[in-house]
Amino acid sequence: MSLDAAPGIVAITLVTVATLVIGTWGLRFSRTTSDFFVASRTVHPRLNASAIGGEYLSAASFLGVAGLVLLNGADMLWYPVGWTAGYLVLLVLVAAPLRRSGAYTLPDFAEARLGSRGVRSACSVLVVAIGWLYLLPQFQGAGLTLRSAVGAPTWVGPVIVGVVVLANVTSGGMRSITFVQAFQYWLKLTALLVPAAVLLVVWAGDSSPRPSGAGDWSVPLASGGGSGLYVTYSLIIATFLGTMGLPHVVVRFYTNPDGRAARRTTLVVLVLLGLFYLLPPVYGALGRVYAPELAATGRSDALVLELPRIMVDGLLGEVLTGMVTAGAFAAFLSTSSGLSIAVAGVLSQDVTGRAWWGRRLGGVSAFRVAAVVAVTVPCIVALLVPNLGVARAVGLAFAMAAATFCPLLLLGIWWRRLTSYGAVAGLAIGGLSSAVAIAWTVRTPAPSGWVDALMGQPAAWTVPLALLTMVVVSLGTRARVPDHADRFLVRLHTPETVDLDRG
Amino acid sequence: MTEPGQHPAEPPERVRVTGPPSRRAATARTSDIDAGTRLGGVYMRSLLREQLRLALGVLAVMALTIGLLPLAFYLAPELSEVRLLGVPLGWLLLGVVVYPALVALGWGYVRRAERNERDFAEIVSEQDA
Numbered sequence: 001m002s003l004d005a006a007p008g009i010v011a012i013t014l015v016t017v018a019t020l021v022i023g024t025w026g027l028r029f030s031r032t033t034s035d036f037f038v039a040s041r042t043v044h045p046r047l048n049a050s051a052i053g054g055e056y057l058s059a060a061s062f063l064g065v066a067g068l069v070l071l072n073g074a075d076m077l078w079y080p081v082g083w084t085a086g087y088l089v090l091l092v093l094v095a096a097p098l099r100r101s102g103a104y105t106l107p108d109f110a111e112a113r114l115g116s117r118g119v120r121s122a123c124s125v126l127v128v129a130i131g132w133l134y135l136l137p138q139f140q141g142a143g144l145t146l147r148s149a150v151g152a153p154t155w156v157g158p159v160i161v162g163v164v165v166l167a168n169v170t171s172g173g174m175r176s177i178t179f180v181q182a183f184q185y186w187l188k189l190t191a192l193l194v195p196a197a198v199l200l201v202v203w204a205g206d207s208s209p210r211p212s213g214a215g216d217w218s219v220p221l222a223s224g225g226g227s228g229l230y231v232t233y234s235l236i237i238a239t240f241l242g243t244m245g246l247p248h249v250v251v252r253f254y255t256n257p258d259g260r261a262a263r264r265t266t267l268v269v270l271v272l273l274g275l276f277y278l279l280p281p282v283y284g285a286l287g288r289v290y291a292p293e294l295a296a297t298g299r300s301d302a303l304v305l306e307l308p309r310i311m312v313d314g315l316l317g318e319v320l321t322g323m324v325t326a327g328a329f330a331a332f333l334s335t336s337s338g339l340s341i342a343v344a345g346v347l348s349q350d351v352t353g354r355a356w357w358g359r360r361l362g363g364v365s366a367f368r369v370a371a372v373v374a375v376t377v378p379c380i381v382a383l384l385v386p387n388l389g390v391a392r393a394v395g396l397a398f399a400m401a402a403a404t405f406c407p408l409l410l411l412g413i414w415w416r417r418l419t420s421y422g423a424v425a426g427l428a429i430g431g432l433s434s435a436v437a438i439a440w441t442v443r444t445p446a447p448s449g450w451v452d453a454l455m456g457q458p459a460a461w462t463v464p465l466a467l468l469t470m471v472v473v474s475l476g477t478r479a480r481v482p483d484h485a486d487r488f489l490v491r492l493h494t495p496e497t498v499d500l501d502r503g
Numbered sequence: 504m505t506e507p508g509q510h511p512a513e514p515p516e517r518v519r520v521t522g523p524p525s526r527r528a529a530t531a532r533t534s535d536i537d538a539g540t541r542l543g544g545v546y547m548r549s550l551l552r553e554q555l556r557l558a559l560g561v562l563a564v565m566a567l568t569i570g571l572l573p574l575a576f577y578l579a580p581e582l583s584e585v586r587l588l589g590v591p592l593g594w595l596l597l598g599v600v601v602y603p604a605l606v607a608l609g610w611g612y613v614r615r616a617e618r619n620e621r622d623f624a625e626i627v628s629e630q631d632a
Contacts, residue, residue, distance in 0.1 A: 074583075077597035081569070088565065088605050092558040092612050218591035219583040221576050232573045260620075263613050270609045274602030281598040414555055486547075493551055495620040498627060 007322030008149030015187070015329045016164055022180050023168035043178055043255045049268030051178045052252050054185030054330075055338035056083070056269075057276055058134075059141035060394040062188060062331040065277075067300035069284025070291075073217035076284075078232060079395075080277035082239025087273065090244040091266040096259035097413045097492035098250065105345050106250055106405060113412045115482045116420035122427045124350045126404050127247040129431070130397055131343035132378045133438075134246070135336060137393035139382035141301075142332040148302045149325045155383055157332075162379040165336045169344065169375070170368045177337050178255065184334040185272060191327025192279040195308050195320040199286055202311050209289050217288070227453040230460065235395070238459030242398030245405030247342035248335075258496045283307055304328065336375075343374035395457075396438045403430035403462035407470050413492055415471075416485050422474030430466030434458060550623045554616060561612045569601060 043051070061080065068076035103109040107123040110116075142157030168180060203209070222228035222235075243249055256262040287294060287303045291310050294300050305328060308320035348370035404427050411418045437458035441447070447456050454461065474481075482488075576582050576593060585592040 074591070074593040074597060077594070078573075081597055081601050084602060084605055085565065085569065088609050088612075089562065091609050092561045092616075096616070218593050219576060219580065220593035220597050221573050229573060229577045236570070236573070260617065263616065267606070267609045267613050270606050274606055277602065278599065281594070285594075414551070486544075489551065490547055493547070493554060495624055497620075498624045 005150040007318045008146075008325045011322040011326035012146070012149070012160075012329050015326045015333070016160070018183070018187075019164060019180055019330075019333055020167060022183055023177070025179065043257075045256070045261050045265040045268055047178065047182055048252065048255060048261075048265045049272055050182035050185045052181075052249070052265065052269045053272040053276070054181035054183070054188065054334045055248055055252070056273070056335070057185065057188055057331060058335035058394065059138055059145075059328065059331045061276070061280065062192070062328050063141065063145070063301050063304050064394070065280035066283035066287065066304045067294075067302070069281055070287040070303050071295045071300045074220040075222045075228075075232060077220060077281060078235050079239065080280060082236055083243065084270065084273045084277060085240050086243025087266055087269050089240050090249070091263060091270070094244045094409050094413060095253060095262045095266045098253050098409070099256050099262035100259045100492050100494075100496070101488075102491070104251075104254055105342070105349065106247060107346055107350065110408060110412070110423065113482075113485075113488055114418065114420040114423055115484065116423075119420045119423045119427075121350070122424050122431075123405075123408070124346050126400075126427060126431055127346045128343055128374075130245070130401050130404075131247050131339045131346075131374070132381070133400065134248075134394060134397040135339050135343075135375075135378040136382050136385075138332050138336045138339070139379055140393075142329070142336075143382070144301065145305065145325070145328050145332070148299075148305055149321075149328075158379050158382045161332050161336055162375050164333055165340050166371060166375045168337055169340050169371045177341055181334050181338065184330040185276075187330045188327045188334075189272075189276055189279075191323045191330070192276070192283075192304070195323055196279050196282045198316070198320060199307065199311050200282065203286060203289070224453070227450050230450075231453050231457045234457035234460035237463055238395065238399040238402050238457065241406045241463060242400075242402035242459070244409055245401030246397070247346070248338035250405070251342045251345060252338075260495065280304070286311070340371060340374045344371040347374055392441075396434075396441065399437070399457070399459045399462065400431065400434040402459045403434045403466045406463065407467040411467070411470055411474075413489075415474075416489060417474055417478065417481055418470065418485075419474045419477045419480040420482075421477040421480055422470045422472075425473040426466045426470030429469045430462055433462045433465060437462065546623070546627055550619065553619045553623075557612065557615050557619065561608055565605075565608060568604070572596060 061083065065076065065080050068079065098109065101109050101112060103112050106127055107120045110123045111120040139158035139161060142161040143154035144157070146152040146157040146160070147154050168177060220232075222231040224231070253262050253265075256265055283304050287300075287307055291303060291307055294303050294306065299306075304324050305321070308324060309317045311317075312320060344367060348367040352366040352370045352373070407426050407430065408423055412423070437455045440452075440455040444452055444455070447453070583591060583593050587595055
């Protein structure tokens, strides 16, 4: 290990220690199963919004966007735009009713709304599938970051992230994670903002050179004419609609005190995300000027980590490198924690919390066992399978969430006549078509032409297909509309201040 | 963000989140909704329709502004040559302008949604004269 590694090692150690300390501190407030799952639903909008921001801004946001912009140009700006706009869609269609449903997790919501164990099981399988699909690139990205920052073997990153996440999740559950995530949002913002400011000063002092080969690079549209237009719109649909279906995003809404707070939290999240996403494109553009060789050698994902050292010499460069490394590591930790909580929450209710061989685990121990499973499985898979690319794998998770949970939530909240048969049929069609598209994409290393475009960005056809299936099958099974559908919609949409029978 | 008067200071937390208070002074109209009468259904449908119309309105504004950008750049490729303040138009719109626009849309939505709910609460809580 060389002297180059010093800032990276210091940064990663500090972030890890801070995370564990805050997590342990949060433990003092965690007493009940309700604390574990939803922090007893008493988190203030501002703290909750920081926590959502901290959890949501993953490696794909911190490292992936800048790298993609360096590589492909302005059309990649649709990723951060979509990840933010997804919260606006969630705000206007889902936020308050979801909180008012009073359920712990997505499967809880589905079961309460449709009164069916079958829908619950289908949702549980999908939560675990989407959660693991999203966790995989986080672990793999951690491996790449540690290799690039300190020269460690690629297995070190996933193992460290896995162990720290497990320590936090199993000790304090949702309550302590809320403090950790809120801290990590501000850490990530600072870690990207301060180096960006210094680099812009350096760039201005350098008489502001323009990026080379501007032409195609500043067109906010994927290349390839008509199929490029399709890819861009399909990406927009996946990100705008997929956000509401991500398990770790949805579980956060149950921690709000009421529906009104859920809306206000979402609004603050929009502000926090907008603030953060101003920064990655700055790195992308500066990288185009100062580090075009990273794109040429296929190391564009490391742009954020390497740019400070390329542009600034001496101690300052080392300190800035330490900052961005700390931010990147915080990104892996916070997103992995949130996803692990969501997956563990579902596993503990539907698998480890059940009676096995005549024995039944209590709430908290069932949650701990579930957390071990939720973290270990993707961690092992991350070590075994080759890297898909952070943004690509995350994009597929979004597409799958958009084609499954998005139609379920939309129709469940706004349409009285949804039936359990319709829901299961739609979830199956959306989930299977997304799975086929994912398998196709994984087996196609060099996509070209229309079929690869349709499979690489499937949301534009899978989402309408799933939605249509749910509607048609529901209309065909009219008799199965649950008796309590009207009562449930009353509960979802009426403000808590009105004194009503909420079932 | 919390106005005094709407959230009582230090509410007994578990009571607030597990359901409506047990002391029920059901008015004529809330009992209509509880009993699922035709009148109650009218109140509920009007709230649902207002909120859905508001949500779809916000989404339509987003679709007709941000959503049309790819098509605009596809149909008029010369747009990407336009520079404002030295920054290419595509970069300026997608890298900066979108975010305050999304926040403004969200802010407008929250205000109107809360107003709809206040109106609904007033209507159903009024005693019939």
